Amino acid sequence: MIRHKKLIALTMAAAVSVTMLPAVTSTGVFAADTTTGASNWTPSPAPAPAPAPAPAPKPAPAPSPTPAPSQPSTSAPVETSVTGIFRLLMEGSFGEDVKLLQTMLNNISYKLSVDGIFGKLTAAAVREFQGVNGLAADGIVGPKTLGKLAPAAPAEAEKTVGPAVDTIATASIVDNNADFEKAIGTEGFWLAATLKDLTFTAPLVLDGNFVNDDGKEARKIALYTQDENRNVIDNFTLTAPKLTIQSPSGRLQNGGFVGDLYVNAAKFEIRGTKVIGNVYVSEAGFKLTNAKVEGNVFYTTQAAKDGAVIDAKSTVSGDIALMQPDVVTTASLVDNADAMMAGLKADGKWIVAAIRDITTDKEVVINGTFTDGKKDAEGNDVIRRKLAFYSQDDKRNITRVFTLTAPKVWVNSPNTVFQGGIFNGDVYVNAKGFNLVKQTVNGNIYFMTQEAKDTFKTDAVSKVNGEKVLIQVDAVTNASLVDNVADLEKGISTEGTWIVSLSRDLAVNKALVMDGDFENTKTPPAVARKLALYSQDADHNITRNFTLMAQRITVKSPNARIQGGIFDGNVYAKGENFQLVKTTVVGNVYVSTPNFKMTSSKIDGNLIFMNAEAAASFTKDETSSITGSTSTVAQ
Structure with a gap:
């Protein structure tokens, strides 16, 4: 049920003598095409109101000696200038169509002042009527309520005045996703019109061969409503990742479509619609009429491109091009x-x-x-x-x-x-x-x-x-290969991997922490952690060194090493058996745990041991060097 909304005209016929099909179908007309490129929908005219099923009148306190037909209303007949209701009516509405509604209710048994003002008494009468007739008693007069107020009239009583138009006795007017999908399917209707914006997360398909009420091949999605004078009142937006057109002689009219459009049927037209997405056309006869495409129009065949017509009022923000055949037919575009x-x-x-x-x-x-x-x-x-x-x-x-x-x-x-x-x-x-x-x-x-x-x-x-x-095999098969700060931080954390390898220079404006106990992939596995600042070839020769710059790095993981490349910042070694291997540290190194080792490495700064045990167990080979001082913090 559509809830309160601005007073919009509906693309439906609410005229008194028109058959209202259950739930989502209605009778009316879509006007012949106009020069503006927008089709205009008008309900069929209707004769005077006829009685409809309604609550039985309350019995009089005492029977009259002379039976006589009860009068439906004591109100004087009121002439109205309209023959149908073409919009949602609710409390606060006013006009000739409200007078018609009040007259219809009075013809049943209600006693309303026919003043054209939808006030509290009219709203109460509508809610009572809806409740008795099995409708949601919301006081809003829409297609279902009018369907009960205006029962079917004989088909021969209906007349079409003026130029030939498309009747929508076979149209589906919807306000929800399930009914819309059904309406555009092979078991649906030649015309599907929505009364609200609709959003789908799955692709849609307009499918099946249909004819309109003139017997002409046609299929249409209407994303708009209009009044009795054929003026468009409201446009709606249909959103889906993909809409595929399989029905020939189809049309998408007015409103907006957000998603990609795949035209796999001949003679498809986009008229007055704004498409935000790409359009892929595979068949001839494609038209853009007073339409706007915020995306590309790609033709998948030469015939589709040659047979397309884009009028002067239409715009395409992207490319209009013939796409590569193999890309189109077998690819994901x-x-x-x-x-x-x-x-x-x-x-x-x-x-x-x-x-x-x-x-x-x-x-x-x-x-x-x-x-x-x-x-x-x-x-x-x-x-x-x-x-x-x-x-x-x-x-x-x-x-x-x-x-x-x-x-x-x-x-x-x-x-x-x-x-x-x-x-x-x-x-x-x-x-x-x-x-x-x-x-x-x-x-x-x-x-x-x-x-x-x-x-x-x-x-x-x-x-x-x-x-x-x-690059090195162990770094590839078991490592976190990183080229950005976020991946580096994650890789050396307790949730990371035993080896983390840089693939480019990185600068980090914060302190880093290597933490967690990990095992390498040797047989049997051993506790180890490695930060690799290099790449190498199949023979394990280093082919490139990288620089990691940070305020500092604190190494808490046991048996950890920094290998290759350059670390620019201070290093705090708090895990046992920490090593520097073929690397240069531009900064100071602070060691709190035993068995610190340097192999072919350089400390371009000072080496400070935080305790005597750490200092006593330190080793370095003859190719390693320290440019600054080596000291132990007094205990």
Whole structure:
């Protein structure tokens, strides 16, 4: 039931002699198309009010000796200038249509002043009438209440005046999601009209072949209401992730649609509607009439593009282009990070195509083994995965290049191709056959295995503005590889991993804490913790050192080490058996626990032992050095 709202006109016929279909159906007319591009809906005119089922009149205290028909009302007949009710009526409404309502109630048994003012007495009469007739007694006169007040009149009594119009005796007028989905389905109606904004979290499909009341092929979603003069009173918004058009000769009219629109049927028109999303057109006869698309219009076939008509009043904020055929027919076309990451999952598509620049602060993961639908020379399926960063015309000329920006991409699918655009971030390759085609990578490519590195391919025009490095196996398989402060803090915490590896320089304007007891992956496992400030090749040769800058780091984990690279800040060693291995500390080192060890390392600062036991158990090799003083705090 629709609750209090501003007094809007309904796209329904509430006329006195019109049949009101149960729940969500109504009779009226949609006017012929106007030059404004908006269709106008008008209810059918109605004859004078007729009696309807209602509460029986209260019996008189004593019977009259001479029976006579009871009079429905003592009020004098009142002439009204309207023949129907075309809006919601409620307490506070006034006008000729309220007079008509009062007259209809008086014809039953009520005794209201026919003054055209919907006051408390009229509201009380409406609520009583609704209760007796099994309706919600809310005092609001809408389609269900009018359906009880105006029972069916003989079909031959109805007349159509003026130019031919579409009657909506077969329309579904809805105010909820379930009825809307039913109305646009194969068992629905040729026309579905909503009385309110509707939001769906699942995709919608307009499906089935229908004809209107003139016998013409038609299907329509009306997102508006209008008054008896065919003026649009209110527009509504339909929101869904995706609306697929399967019904031929369909139309989306007025209001707004938020989501992507897939037109898979011929002769579809968007008229007077604002679409916030992309429109994908696969069939001929597509029209934009006085419409606005805040997104792109992509044609998936040359015939669809050639047969489309976009009038001068319509606007498209993005591209109007013919998309690559294989991308359209077998790909996940994405314009946001969430859709892209869903398409790249193990249950996604073999090809995922970006249709605009995408930026995310999340890691992107490419999983699963896919085939591209082709066969090799021996008849075997071709295994391939593709992330496309471009659009192209029917001759496969690239028409636009897109950019994906993310901290990192994990490539776990074999034979993955990055093609046609720009990726800003680092790429971590776990699978064989990674390939760059007409692609720019503004970042590093880290190969997790020797096979991944050996099978990597790139064409002559692709560029990697960074390093291509095979990094240490233990860091890849068991480590938290980090390139940002949040991941670093999590990785070295009690909820992290035994080894944390940087993949780039980091600066942290706070104190860090390495905490928790962890085991490495050796057999048998041993208690260990490691912060790796480097990358290395398959032979464990360091290929690059990184710098970590922080106010200080407190190491509480036992058997922990900082290895490689440079740590710029003070170090507080509070866990047993702490080590510096092939690293430089630019700052002071404070040691509270025994067995501190330096191997091929440098402290560019002072070494301070917090107790004699820590000082007595300290060792360093001959390649290690301390530029400042070494001292022990007096106990």
